[in-house]
Amino acid sequence: MANLKTKIGSLELKNPVMTASGTFGYGSEYADFMDISRLGAIIVKGTTLKRREGNPYPRMAETPSGMLNAVGLQNKGVDYFVDHIYPDIKDIGTNIIVNVSGSSIEDYVQTASVINTLDCIPAIELNISCPNVKQGGMAFGVKAESAASVISAVRKAYDKTLIVKLSPNVTDITEIARAAEDSGADSVSLINTMLGMAIDAERRRPVLSTVTGGMSGPAVKPVALRMVWQVAKAVKIPVIGLGGICCATDAVEFLLAGASAIQIGTANFIDPSVSEKVIDGIEEYLDRHGFKDVSEIIGALEI
Amino acid sequence: MKKYQLDLPVADNRMISGNATLLTLTHAEPLPDMAAGQFAELLVPSAKVLLRRPVSIHSINRQNNTVEFLIQIVGGGTKALAELEKGDTVNVVLPLGNGFSYRTVHVAKPLLIGGGVGVAPLLFLGQELAGNGIRPTFLFGGRSESFLLRLDEFRKYGDVFRTTEDGSAGEKGFVTNHSLLLDSDSFDRIYACGPTPMLKAVAKWAKEHETACEVSLEHKMACGIGACLCCVEDTADQGNVCVCKDGPVFPIERLKWQI
Known part of the structure; x- marks a missing residue:
């Protein structure tokens, strides 16, 4: 039985499989279907300083091998998280990572400072890549300078593992990844959703209330894989890969491309126990190929 | 209520109108507890479709030990889903959502209003109410007679009244015009399920006549949980609350409908 343990900075994971923010609720939603404590980490829903109602319905459109969403960071705010959600999930048996978003640098810093006080949250994922909010979100993540300014500010206020989630909606993602590394990020996760759009031809109207939305699912996997491969070569900090991962083979591909861990997102909607199957499948792959440790396949792509 | 992800064999699947199929699934073990108004997410047996389909x-x-879906x-x-055949297996996540309030609220004279395929959860509700010794009244609306589905099944549990827009069956007009009201x-x-304009008309009537009313909403969804x-x-x-988890059934006073 191969060793599946991996590390993101100082954060130890029992295996490289995490669930992506916004696709796994706070974990408990999936507890009837699988043993959620088996996960390497659960990244909980994007959390902002103040409560956000999110965007109006409709927020979702199915596309060939994918989907668009325009949720818009609906959440009850960080104080509600601390008072009402954290007590219920802190002893869940695996790492709980909070995805942090905001409309201004000050928002990000304040939210990260609050999360910093929670003993059972070992890391945050800084979301500078949400395409569905008017202010902040992706605006910070598409330019190296603005990414650097928000990451540096949060770094000063947050002393545990800082993961920065990157947007694919950029000309050169390695430039943003290097800016994140230089600004003190311990890791980068990529990719967030790709900006897309759906039109209802019969009604001559956009399907989503926000016109555009973030695309995810198997359709984006080749793009995600390419970006993970490029970023893993460009930075020294560990890379977390996500984008369309639906099975263990997909996960192994990201590890081979250079990811130290992976996240499962949209696939959770199709199979609520998929993440457990991916953990077992990675182990089976390692055993079948005679690897003793998952680290042996990270970045092991032969070209 | 505990949720399950099950592989259920198809016992039967047959078209019961021009565009609706009745899918019957079975299970080797006793089916889990489910409340009327809850739904299931069915994995679609097609590589062209990614997301599950929510079905009442x-x-x-x-x-x-069978469960039926009117699709x-x-x-x-x-x-x-309509092309599934006996012997195929469907991966199903169920039961999802809250269901109608009949398990917690006292009801003596319920009116179950359905429009089109929106009658689907009302048969299960009729069965459950009948099991509690209550005989519900059903009021169904459709464009024409062929849109009124499974009437003989409903008649096993209560009286059935009909409206059609073209007058081909029952009273002509919409459900809210029926003389029953x-x-x-x-x-x-009132427990209602059907197209949103119908639900809003029913909600308006219920509000004006101070009658308790619950409506089951159908929104596009992904995860279902x-x-x-x-x-x-x-x-x-x-x-904003999730229709899949906090609904699909809502008492009308919770909704911000302009009625």
Whole structure:
């Protein structure tokens, strides 16, 4: 039985499989279907300083091998998280990572400072890549300078593992990844959703209330894989890969491309126990190929 | 209520109108507890379709250990479900959502209003109410007679009244025009499911006549378990909530409908 343990900075994971923010609720939603404590980490829903109602319905459109969403960071705010959600999930048996978003640098810093006080949250994922909010979100993540300014500010206020989630909606993602590394990020996760759009031809109207939305699912996997491969070569900090991962083979591909861990997102909607199957499948792959440790396949792509 | 992900064999699947199929699934073990108004997410047996399809639980037969789904064919996903054959297996996540309030609220004279394929959860509700010794009244509306489905099944549990827009069956017009509603004291609670304009008309009538009313909403959804926050409805008390988890059934006073 191969060793599946991996590390993101100082954060130890029992295996490289995490669930992506916004696709796994706070974990408990999936507890009837699988043993959620088996996960390497659960990244909980994007959390902002103040409560956000999110965007109006409709927020979702199915596309060939994918989907668009325009949720818009609906959440009850960080104080509600601390008072009402954290007590219920802190002893869940695996790492709980909070995805942090905001409309201004000050928002990000304040939210990260609050999360910093929670003993059972070992890391945050800084979301500078949400395409569905008017202010902040992706605006910070598409330019190296603005990414650097928000990451540096949060770094000063947050002393545990800082993961920065990157947007694919950029000309050169390695430039943003290097800016994140230089600004003190311990890791980068990529990719967030790709900006897309759906039109209802019969009604001559956009399907989503926000016109555009973030695309995810198997359709984006080749793009995600390419970006993970490029970023893993460009930075020294560990890379977390996500984008369309639906099975263990997909996960192994990201590890081979250079990811130290992976996240499962949209696939959770199709199979609520998929993440457990991916953990077992990675182990089976390692055993079948005679690897003793998952680290042996990270970045092991032969070209 | 505990949720399950099960592989259920197809016992039967047959078209019961031009665009609706009745899918019957069975299970080797006793089916889990489910409430009327809850739904299931069915994995679509087609590589062209990614997301599951949410479908109301239409009826349950505890003797045969079968569960029925009445599915309107609206696109590629539901078409693929309609093509399932006996012997195939469907991966199902159920039971999802809250269901109608009959398990917690006292009801004596319920009126169950359905439009089109929106009658689907009302058969299960009729079965459950009948099991509690209550005989419900059903009022169904459709464009024409061929849109009124499974009437003989419903008649096993209560009286069935009909409206059609073209007058081909029952009274001509919409459900809210039916003479049954002339006496507003006949019913102490309305349970409704169907197209949104119909639900709004029913809600308006219920509000004006101070009759308790619950409506089952159908929103596009992905996860079905309250994780993705795609299927939201704006509520008076909690803002945006998930139709899949906090619904699909809502008492009308929670909704911010302009009625």
